[in-house]
Amino acid sequence: xxxxxxxxxxxxxxxxxxxxxxxxxxxxxxxxxxxxxxxxxxxxxxxxxxxxxxxxxxxxxxxxxxxxxxxxxxxxxxxxxxxxxxxxxxxxxxxxxxxxxxxxxxxxxxxxxxxxxxxxxxxxxxxxxxxxxxxxxxxxxxxxxxxxxxxxxxxxxxx
Numbered sequence: 001x002x003x004x005x006x007x008x009x010x011x012x013x014x015x016x017x018x019x020x021x022x023x024x025x026x027x028x029x030x031x032x033x034x035x036x037x038x039x040x041x042x043x044x045x046x047x048x049x050x051x052x053x054x055x056x057x058x059x060x061x062x063x064x065x066x067x068x069x070x071x072x073x074x075x076x077x078x079x080x081x082x083x084x085x086x087x088x089x090x091x092x093x094x095x096x097x098x099x100x101x102x103x104x105x106x107x108x109x110x111x112x113x114x115x116x117x118x119x120x121x122x123x124x125x126x127x128x129x130x131x132x133x134x135x136x137x138x139x140x141x142x143x144x145x146x147x148x149x150x151x152x153x154x155x156x157x158x159x
Contacts, residue, residue, distance in 0.1 A: 024044075
């Protein structure tokens with residue numbers, strides 16, 4: 001892990017929640033939130049620099065995530081092209097899926113991972129509620145499901 005990132009995580013008290021890259025599932029399912037909490041693996045940190053996974057223990061995002069192009073180009077009714085860095089949208093060997101609009105083009109998988117930029121401009125918690133609803137009970141919002149809290153995504157916004 002980079003010295004700067006280690007210092008920030010240690011100083012903030014977040015290092016104890018770090019999910020070690022050597023325990024992250026590459027091709028399988030992620031554990032339920034309850035198991036992650038039990039083992040204090042609540043914080044996922046990813047990098048877009050390939051070499052940092054081996055050298056610093058930071059997960060290389062594209063080993064785990066499938067994502068469509070962002071903006072209008074990535075969301076239309078006839079296609080859902082992947083980002084250049086990402087595997088194709090229908091790749092099932094990557095266990096984290098980031099875009100619900102591409103359900104039909106992504107091997108019918110629902111988004112199970114939410115990345116947040118500019119969180120003050122949108123409603124990240126509502127996006128998590130919708131994703132949980134689709135994954136847990138096939139509803140448009142987790143509020144319509146009867147579930148335990150261990151079955152749903154949790155969103156932490158750190159600024």
